[in-house]
Amino acid sequence: xxxxxxxxxxxxxxxxxxxxxxxxxxxxxxxxxxxxxxxxxxxxxxxxxxxxxxxxxxxxxxxxxxxxxxxxxxxxxxxxxxxxxxxxxxxxxxxxxxxxxxxxxxxxxxxxxxxxxxxxxxxxxxxxxxxxxxxxxxxxxxxxxxxxxxxxxxxxxxxxxxxxxxxxxxxxxxxxxxxxxxxxxxxxxxxxxxxxxxxxxxxxxxxxxxxxxxxxxxxxxxxxxxxxxxxxxxxxxxxxxxxxxxxxxxxxxxxxxxxxxxxxxxxxxxxxxxxxxxxxxxxxxxxxxxxxxxxxxxxxxxxxxxxxxxxxxxxxxxxxxxxxxxxxxxxxxxxxxxxxxxxxxxxxxxxxxxxxxxxxxxxxxxxxxxx
Amino acid sequence: xxxxxxxxxxxxxxxxxxxxxxxxxxxxxxxxxxxxxxxxxxxxxxxxxxxxxxxxxxxxxxxxxxxxxxxxxxxxxxxxxxxxxxxxxxxxxxxxxxxxxxxxxxxxxxxxxxxxxxxxxxxxxxxxxxxxxxxxxxxxxxxxxxxxxxxxxxxxxxxxxxxxxxxxxxxxxxxxxxxxxxxxxxxxxxxxxxxxxxxxxxxxxxxxxxxxxxxxxxxxxxxxxxxxxxxxxxxxxxxxxxxxxxxxxxxxxxxxxxxxxxxxxxxxxxxxxxxxxxxxxxxxxxxxxxxxxxxxxxxxxxxxxxxxxxxxxxxxxxxxxxxxxxxxxxxxxxxxxxxxxxxxxxxxxxxxxxxxxxxxxxxxxxxxxxx
Ligand SMILES: NC(=O)c1ccc[n+]([C@@H]2O[C@H](COP(=O)([O-])OP(=O)(O)OC[C@H]3O[C@@H](n4cnc5c(N)ncnc54)[C@H](O)[C@@H]3O)[C@@H](O)[C@H]2O)c1
Ligand SMILES: NC(=O)c1ccc[n+]([C@@H]2O[C@H](COP(=O)([O-])OP(=O)(O)OC[C@H]3O[C@@H](n4cnc5c(N)ncnc54)[C@H](O)[C@@H]3O)[C@@H](O)[C@H]2O)c1
Ligand SMILES: [Zn+2]
Ligand SMILES: [Zn+2]
Numbered sequence: 001x002x003x004x005x006x007x008x009x010x011x012x013x014x015x016x017x018x019x020x021x022x023x024x025x026x027x028x029x030x031x032x033x034x035x036x037x038x039x040x041x042x043x044x045x046x047x048x049x050x051x052x053x054x055x056x057x058x059x060x061x062x063x064x065x066x067x068x069x070x071x072x073x074x075x076x077x078x079x080x081x082x083x084x085x086x087x088x089x090x091x092x093x094x095x096x097x098x099x100x101x102x103x104x105x106x107x108x109x110x111x112x113x114x115x116x117x118x119x120x121x122x123x124x125x126x127x128x129x130x131x132x133x134x135x136x137x138x139x140x141x142x143x144x145x146x147x148x149x150x151x152x153x154x155x156x157x158x159x160x161x162x163x164x165x166x167x168x169x170x171x172x173x174x175x176x177x178x179x180x181x182x183x184x185x186x187x188x189x190x191x192x193x194x195x196x197x198x199x200x201x202x203x204x205x206x207x208x209x210x211x212x213x214x215x216x217x218x219x220x221x222x223x224x225x226x227x228x229x230x231x232x233x234x235x236x237x238x239x240x241x242x243x244x245x246x247x248x249x250x251x252x253x254x255x256x257x258x259x260x261x262x263x264x265x266x267x268x269x270x271x272x273x274x275x276x277x278x279x280x281x282x283x284x285x286x287x288x289x290x291x292x293x294x295x296x297x298x299x300x301x302x303x304x305x306x307x308x309x310x311x312x313x314x315x316x317x318x319x320x321x322x323x324x325x326x327x328x329x330x331x332x333x334x335x336x337x338x339x340x341x342x343x344x345x346x347x348x349x350x351x352x353x354x355x356x357x358x359x360x361x362x363x364x365x366x367x368x369x370x371x
Numbered sequence: 372x373x374x375x376x377x378x379x380x381x382x383x384x385x386x387x388x389x390x391x392x393x394x395x396x397x398x399x400x401x402x403x404x405x406x407x408x409x410x411x412x413x414x415x416x417x418x419x420x421x422x423x424x425x426x427x428x429x430x431x432x433x434x435x436x437x438x439x440x441x442x443x444x445x446x447x448x449x450x451x452x453x454x455x456x457x458x459x460x461x462x463x464x465x466x467x468x469x470x471x472x473x474x475x476x477x478x479x480x481x482x483x484x485x486x487x488x489x490x491x492x493x494x495x496x497x498x499x500x501x502x503x504x505x506x507x508x509x510x511x512x513x514x515x516x517x518x519x520x521x522x523x524x525x526x527x528x529x530x531x532x533x534x535x536x537x538x539x540x541x542x543x544x545x546x547x548x549x550x551x552x553x554x555x556x557x558x559x560x561x562x563x564x565x566x567x568x569x570x571x572x573x574x575x576x577x578x579x580x581x582x583x584x585x586x587x588x589x590x591x592x593x594x595x596x597x598x599x600x601x602x603x604x605x606x607x608x609x610x611x612x613x614x615x616x617x618x619x620x621x622x623x624x625x626x627x628x629x630x631x632x633x634x635x636x637x638x639x640x641x642x643x644x645x646x647x648x649x650x651x652x653x654x655x656x657x658x659x660x661x662x663x664x665x666x667x668x669x670x671x672x673x674x675x676x677x678x679x680x681x682x683x684x685x686x687x688x689x690x691x692x693x694x695x696x697x698x699x700x701x702x703x704x705x706x707x708x709x710x711x712x713x714x715x716x717x718x719x720x721x722x723x724x725x726x727x728x729x730x731x732x733x734x735x736x737x738x739x740x741x742x
Contacts, residue, residue: 089456096527124495127522127533151498156467162498163534 001221003229007146007236012166016146016236018228020221023059023134023173027067030105030132030169038168040130041103044069045095047118048109049078052136055179060109060134072098076117080268083113083153085161091121105130105168111137111184112144116159119150123165133170137180138188139274141172142195142231147239172232174224182215187274189213189309190255192227194281195234197302198254201348203230208301213309250352254342255281258365261327262319270316278311279368286364287356288343298347317370324365325358372592374600378517378607383537387517387607389599391592394430394505394544398438401476401503401540409539411501412474415440416466418489419480420449423507426550431480431505443469447488451639454484454524456532462492476501476539482508482555483515487530490521494536504541508551509559510645512543513566513602518610543603545595553586558645560584560680561626563598565652566605568673569625572719574601579672584680621723625713626652629736632698633686641687649682650739657735658727659714669718688741695736696729 002019017029032038044064048057053075064071074094076087091106100106106129108118115133122131135145151162177185196204206226212218219227235252242248259280263273271279285302288294306313328339338354339361345351373390388400403409415435419428424446435442445465447458462477471477477500479489486504493502506516522533548556567575577597583589590598606623613619630651634644642650656673659665677684686695699710709725710732716722 085456085460092525092532096525096531120495124491124522124532124534126531127520127535149498151495154463154467160467160497161463161495163495164498 001225003225005229005232005236007166007240009166009240012148014166014168014170016170016172016232018172018174018225018232020175020225021173022171023056023176024063026060026107026134026171027063027065027069029171030064030069030107031067039103040105040132040168041101042068042070043098043100043104044071044107045091045098045100045104046071046073046107046109047076047091047094047114047121048073049076049114051078052110052114056109056136056176060107064107072100076114078113080113080153083117084155085152088117088121088152091118092125095121095125100125100129102126102129105132107132107134108145109134109136110140111135112140115140115144116150116162117152119148119165119167120152120162123150123163128165130168131165133167135170135172136176138177138185139191141174141177141228142188143191143235145170145172146232146235170232172228174221174228177216177224180216183272185216186214186309186311187272187277190274190278190281190306190311192231193302193305193309194252194254194277195231196305197281197285197344197347198251198342198350199234199238199348200230201346203227203234204301204305204347206230207305210308213305250340251342251350254344254350255279255284257328257339257341258283258324261324262315265319265323265327266316271312275312278306278309278313279315282306282313283361283364283368284341284343286367287341287360288345290360290364291343291356293351294344294346298344301347302344313368314370315365315368321362321365321369325361328361372596374596376600376603376607378537378611380537380611383519385537385539385541387541387543387603389543389545389596389603391546391596392544393542394427394547395434397431397478397505397542398434398436398440400542401435401440401478402438410474411476411503411539412472413439413441414469414471414475415442415478416462416469416471416475417442417444417478417480418447418462418465418485418492419444420447420485422449423481423485427480427507427547431478435478443471447485449484451484451524454488455526456523459488459492459523462489463496466492466496471496471500473497473500476503478503478505479516480505480507481511482506483511486511486515487521487533488523490519490536490538491523491533494521494534499536501539502536504538506541506543507547509548509556510562512545512599513559514562514606516541516543517603517606541603543599545592545599548587548595551587554643556587557585557680557682558643561645561649561652561677561682563602564673564676564680565623565625565648566602567676568652568656568715568718569622569713569721570605570609570719571601572717574598574605575672575676575718577601578676581679584676621711622713622721625715625721626650626655628699628710628712629654629695632695633690636690636694636698637687642683646683649677649680649684650686653677653684654732654735654739655712655714657738658712658731659716661731661735662714662727664722665715665717669715672718673715684739685741686736686739692733692736692740696732699732
C-alpha cells in the first residue's frame with residue numbers, strides 16, 4: 001500500500017509519497033531513482049523537536065546514514081510560541097557549524113511548526129537550499145507540508161514572516177501517527193473533512209462509511225491511506241494551479257473565516273485551530289444553506305462527520321457575537337470592506353464570495369450558540 | 372540627461388532609471404506611466420539610516436506624499452555590523468505597526484546595506500511585498516541594487532541568510548553622490564573598472580579618457596551618467612541571463628577571488644571591499660598574462676585606471692602569501708579542490724577557469740608584495 005502524488009509546478013516539481021513504514025527508508029527515498037536521482041547533496045541537517053525526535057529521530061538518522069548521507073541534527077523547542085526569528089537562528093547556527101552547502105538538504109521531521117520553520121530556513125540559507133518534508137502530525141501531512149508556504153510568527157501576528165519554497169520531496173509515514181495526541185489527530189480531521197466538502201466528494205463518502213473518526217485506532221489502515229492520499233491530492237491540485245495565492249487557493253480557507261475569529265477571540269486556548277475550523281465549517285454551511293447555495297441535507301451530512309470526529313459544532317460558551325463580527329472586519333480576508341466567505345455549493349465544490357450580509361452571519365451565529 | 376534600462380526577467384521585469392535630480396520625483400516614478408502603472412499600493416515603508424536620511428529623507432518623503440503615498444519611516448543603525456537578523460526585525464516591527472499590506476511597498480534609501488536588508492525584509496514580509504531601490508552610494512548604484520540578491524549577515528559569515536527578490540524599480544539620482552565619503556566613492560570605482568574589463572570595452576575607453584577617477588568632482592556629469600548607465604547595463608545584462616547564479620554571473624567575481632582573501636586576512640579593516648577588489652583585479656590580470664590569455668599591454672591599461680582612481684594595486688604590507696593561498700582553498704569559490712578564477716581575455720571579455728596552478732598564483736603574488 002503506497003501512493004505517490006506528483007506535484008507539477010513550472011520550476012519545482014516534486015513527489016508526495018505516502019507509504020507505511022517509509023520512515024526507515026527515508027534515505028533511499030531521498031536518493032531518488034536511477035532514472036530520476038534527486039541530487040540532494042551529501043550533507044543533511046535534520047531539524048526536529050524533542051517530542052518527535054525521541055520517537056523517530058534515531059530511525060530517521062539510521063536510514064539517512066545507511067544511504068550515505070552525513071547527518072547533523074538541530075532540535076528546536078516544541079510549541080507555537082517558539083516559532084520565532086530567534087528559534088530560526090538556531091537552524092542557521094547549526095547550518096553554519098556543520099558547513100551546510102548550497103547543494104545540501106534540510107530535513108524537517110515533525111509537525112507543521114517544524115515544517116514551516118525548517119522550510120523558511122531552507123528558503124533563506126545561502127539564498128535557498130533543498131528541503132525535504134517528513135511530516136509527523138496529521139495536520140502537517142494533509143496541509144502544512146504541502147504547497148511551499150513557509151514562515152515564522154511575528155510577536156504580534158502569525159506567519160507574518162515567510163517565503164514560498166517548495167520541498168524536493170514530502171515523505172509521509174502514516175504509522176508515526178500512533179504517537180500523536182488524540183486532540184491533535186481530531187483537529188486535523190477537520191481539515192480532511194474540509195477537503196471532502198470543497199473538493200473531493202469521493203473522499204467525503206469514504207469518510208461517511210467509517211463509523212468513527214475520533215481517533216486513529218478507529219480507522220482502518222486502508223481508510224487512513226485513502227484519507228491521506230485524497231487530502232494531499234486535493235491540496236496539491238489546488239496549489240499547483242495557484243502557486244502564489246492569486247485565486248483558487250482561497251477555497252482552502254473554507255471554515256477559516258469564522259474559525260479564525262473564534263480562535264483568536266478565545267485566545268488560542270479554549271479551542272485549537274482544527275476545532276475552530278470545524279465550528280467555522282458549520283457556520284459557513286449554514287450561511288450557504290440560508291443563501292440557498294447549498295442543500296440543507298448536505299449540510300447535515302457534514303455535521304454528522306464532524307460529530308463522528310468528536311469535533312465541536314457550536315460556538316464556545318461565553319463568546320460574544322458582536323466581537324466575532326468585529327473580528328471578521330479586521331481579518332485580512334476582508335476585500336473592499338466585505339468579508340470574504342468560502343461557501344459549498346454541493347459536496348465536492350465551493351465558491352468564494354463577499355456577498356454575505358451581516359444579518360445572515362448574525363442569524364447563523366445565533367443558532368450556533370452554546371446550549 | 373536620463374537613461375532608462377529595462378531589465379527583462381521571466382516573471383519580474385523592471386526598470387533602472389538614472390536621472391539627475393530624480394530624488395525629488397521619486398513619487399512620480401513610483402506611480403509609473405499611464406500605459407504602465409506600477410501598482411505599488413498606497414502605503415510605503417521608507418527604510419534608511421540616519422547618515423543618509425539627514426541629507427535626503429525629507430525630499431524623498433515630500434515627493435512620495437505629493438504623489439499620494441502614505442509614508443512610514445524606519446531608520447536602521449549605519450554600518451555592516453548592524454546588517455543582522457536583529458536589525459531586520461526592526462523593519463518587520465515597523466511594517467506591522469504601520470499595517471503594511473501585501474500590495475504595499477518598501478523603499479530602500481541608502482547604500483548596499485540598507486538595500487540588502489530592505490530587500491530581504493520585502494522578500495519575507497507576508498511572503499513577499501514590493502520593493503523599490505533608491506541607492507545612494509556608488510556601490511549600491513552600480514552593483515548592490517541590481518540583480519535581486521538580498522540578505523543579512525550571520526554572526527560568522529557575510530550574506531549567509533538571504534533570498535532572491537527583484538525590485539519593482541531602481542531609481543538612481545547621481546546628484547546624491549555629492550555627500551558620499553571619497554573613500555566609498557573610490558572603492559566603487561573598482562567595480563566600475565571591473566565591468567569595463569570583463570564586459571564593456573566602450574566603458575573602459577571612456578574611463579581612460581578621464582584624467583582622474585579619484586573623486587566625484589573630477590568627473591564630468593556626462594562621464595558619471597555614462598559610467599552609471601554602462602555599469603548598470605552590464606550587471607543587468609549578466610543577471611538577466613542568469614537570475615539564480617548558475618553560470619554567467621560568475622564573471623562578476625572578477626578580482627574577488629584574491630580580493631576576498633585579502634579582505635578577510637586583513638580583518639576588513641586595512642582595505643575595504645573595493646580596494647581589495649582592485650588588488651584582486653591586478654592579481655587576476657597578471658595571472659591571465661602569465662597564462663598567455665591576455666596581453667600585457669591591456670593589463671597595463673587596467674593598472675593605469677586603478678592608479679587614476681587612487682586605488683591600491685599592491686598587497687597590503689605584512690600580509691602572508693601562504694595565508695592567502697590557504698584562504699583561497701576554504702573560500703566558497705572552490706570547485707572540486709581547484710580555485711576558480713575569472714580571467715580577462717581581452718578588454719571587455721573574460722572567462723572562468725579553475726586551471727590555475729598554485730605556482731602561478733604564488734609567483735604573481737610575490738611580484739605584488741608591498742614595496
Ligand atoms: N505552511 C502551511 O501551509 C501551513 C498550513 C497549516 C498550518 N501551518 C502551520 O502548522 C502549525 C501547526 O502544525 P501542527 O498542528 O502539526 O502543530 P505542531 O507542529 O505543534 O504539532 C503538534 C504537536 O504534536 C507533536 N507531534 C507531532 N508529530 C507527532 C508524533 N508523530 N507523535 C507525537 N507527537 C507529535 C508536536 O511536537 C506538537 O507538540 C502552525 O504553526 C500553522 O501555522 C502551516
Ligand atoms: N546585493 C548585492 O548584489 C550586493 C552587491 C555588492 C555589495 N552588496 C552589499 O552592499 C554592502 C556595501 O554597500 P555600500 O558600499 O553601499 O555600503 P553602505 O551601505 O555601508 O554605505 C557606505 C557608507 O556610505 C553612507 N552613504 C551612503 N550613501 C550616502 C550618501 N549619498 N551620502 C553620504 N553618505 C552615504 C552609508 O550610510 C555608509 O555609511 C555590503 O553589505 C555588501 O554585502 C550587495
Ligand atoms: Zn487550517
Ligand atoms: Zn564586489
